[in-house]
Amino acid sequence: MAFPIKVCVVCEEEFELKPDKPGFANRCPGCSAPEAVGPTTKPRMDADERKSVAEANEARRQAMRNLLYRKDS
Numbered sequence: 001m002a003f004p005i006k007v008c009v010v011c012e013e014e015f016e017l018k019p020d021k022p023g024f025a026n027r028c029p030g031c032s033a034p035e036a037v038g039p040t041t042k043p044r045m046d047a048d049e050r051k052s053v054a055e056a057n058e059a060r061r062q063a064m065r066n067l068l069y070r071k072d073s
């Protein structure tokens, strides 16, 4: 059975919105975990991982932009 694919508003990763998924409907399971609990909680990703995810998202945005521009010119 297929679940609707949503894009996380926090990390912009696609995820399956399962009916029993805890947390927000517009956040992936990873970003649904409470992060603002306190500084004692361990970060889910270290800085390098965050950077690579951000770069991947930026690359995807660039690709989308290129597609749009190609249509115009």
Ligand SMILES: [Zn+2]
Binding pocket: 008, 009, 010, 011, 012, 013, 027, 028, 029, 030, 031, 032
């Ligand atoms: Zn996320």
